[in-house]
Amino acid sequence: MKNALRNPYVYVAFILPTIALYFLFFIYPMIMSVYYGFTDWDGLNKPNFIGSDNFATAFRDPEFRSSMLNNVYILLFSCCVQVPLIVVFSLVISSVKRLQGFYKTTVFMPSILSTSVIGILWGYIYDPDVGLLNNLLKLFGAGPIYWLAESKWAMLSILITNAWQWMGFYIVLILAAILAIPKEIDEAARIDGASGAQRAWHLTVPLIKPVVNVVIMLSIAGALRVVDIVLVMTGGGPAGATEVMASYMVNKAIKYGEYGYGTALAIIIFVFALVLTAAYQILFARRQERLEY
């Protein structure tokens, strides 16, 4: 038996099935989609090779460009609004003495719900006639707002819902980092007379920076592939106001049968996400020295 385990071929034999499956379900489809991205395949007839036409069309397509812009909005919202809020909430919850578990569970709850459930749930909250939000507004005498039906509100509504869904997950991540900081550091600062806010800003935040970086990375990746919440809540409407790259791709490929073009869009999204996350890694995340405590 010992001999057998020293034989490298045995290991190869063991990983072969996994490699085969990986190839079948990951590598092969990926190669095929790159190929289809350069064809005019409509799902029914034989694909014809059309060079980079699909990519040229995509960048000329005003709908796709505006959906790209919407992705950028989501990205900016999650990095500039969501992440600071997440850090603040984590700091608040970490300093709560009683019922901390309860708060942790409560904020985490939305991220275990399925997106369809959340979409429908918030659909009712945003409902112009019977929705919670408009009824609250009515109390203050404000007229009904058509949250999901008006171009200027629809994107914000989606952003809020998306933030509600995912913030809890990130809060729990950061909370874990905060709670892992040794108590002595905090105590030392307290003895030196630092106030709560000072300790939070000058001690805790720098110490959890690596985790915040991970959260930002995940937010960037998440913002670029967000699609389910859009499909459930607005389907990209009203008039394309909430269309994101991925929902546009789904519509083009599945609904309108332009598989070739849809695949090209998928490749663009992939490259876009890759470049952005890599850029973030190189420009910001790598610069930080590792902290030891």
Place this chain on the structure above:
Amino acid sequence: MKKKLTSVLAAAVALAALLAGCGGGGNEPAASGSSPASESPPASPSESPSPAKAENFTMSLRHIQIGEPQKFRKAILDDVVKKTEEEVPGLKFELDGVEDSVNRFTKLPAEMAAGNPPKIMSIFGGAGDTQKYAKAGRLLDLTPILEELGLKDKFLNVLDPFSVDGKVYGLPIGGNTEGIFYNTEIFGKYGLNPPTTWDDLIKAADTLKENGITPFAVGSKGAWVPNMTINTFIGRLAGPETITGFTTGASKWNSPDVVAAYTLYKEWVDKGYFTKGELGKEYGDMLNDFVAGKAGMMFDGSWRSSAFKNDAVGAAVAGKVAFVSLPPLPNGKGDQTSVNANYGEGYGFSSDMNENELKAVKAFIKNMYSDEMQLRGLLEDGVLPSMKLSEESIAQVSDPIVKQVLDVLNGAGVTFPHFDSVVQSKVYTETETQLQKLIAGKATPQQVADAIQKVQDEENAAAAK
């Protein structure tokens, strides 16, 4: 030691083979879909005298009769299914109900692309649906079956959208026209005349608006809903022959008359004639608003008439709803009595069939497309027959709304189709995108029309190749 190594290797290889087999196996039933049936020995006598011996087989049947408003249609389908199962030994249908637009725009196209559509499916006629799939060889040529069953001349002149090169690939289940449903109680309350003239219609809309009632309920989240109104506006403002002319190049989307149709729609949006926040409303919300009395009118297909029966979803307004066609437009072109008539929805059949399944298809067609079922559709569900029915049969109609629908059609000089069964799917898609932009105020009528015409030109050029 050597032996152990070999056995380990052998086990690993066997595992790999097994897993690879799983991968392949997962695809296979989906691709052929008929494996249980095709395993039946072909030698077995086809007209088996002893049904007990017949090989059991199942057939998938995709329908769109889901939800409360469709219950009458579902009942007819259920009876046809039951009868067909009794007639064909061993047959068991697997009913698969999917919401209309999900089926038409998402599920069926994906299945067609993968090559595994249901054996029997709800399908629409036209260049974007039946004809596209038929040209790709996905649908069964029904011409010989129609010959055999003697049904060929039984249909009204409605098979063209389901035909390619003279061969029939689908059969419309019935027809409808799109017009105005109005709430007679609300109209009575405000002393309004039925909207049979343009002035009365506008007066009604203005009066309702002033009294805080939405003149027209509409749910434009799916743009096919407002597209119904646009289609009739085009037919009336640019003439009934305009719609069939888009694909031939005889008419243009950006001609002044068609632009006028979009301008009129936009005018109504700006005047507040439609439900506020219509872009966030579903098609179902439109009926709900109308039934709840929040709206006085709605522009919808005559298929909705069955919703206003006493035992249906719109029971609250049963007996208080009437149907008229859009009144003559003051600046319209062509016959102002012309109305839209669609025979778009029906059944198609997968081209991948074995002998048993073909028999089942034949029986299904025989049972579904019979005088009896056509009459039931008309009487119970308000669906206009797609086949020739006798005068006496039609005279049995007692539902007041269905009678009004028939009156509208009888009073029409000419009929015109909905452009969704005429133009190519990319063009239709563009009409949806652009109409929503128009409603949202992101594009002017002229911009909308120009954008649609651009796609139309491209598609016409591609078709001419």
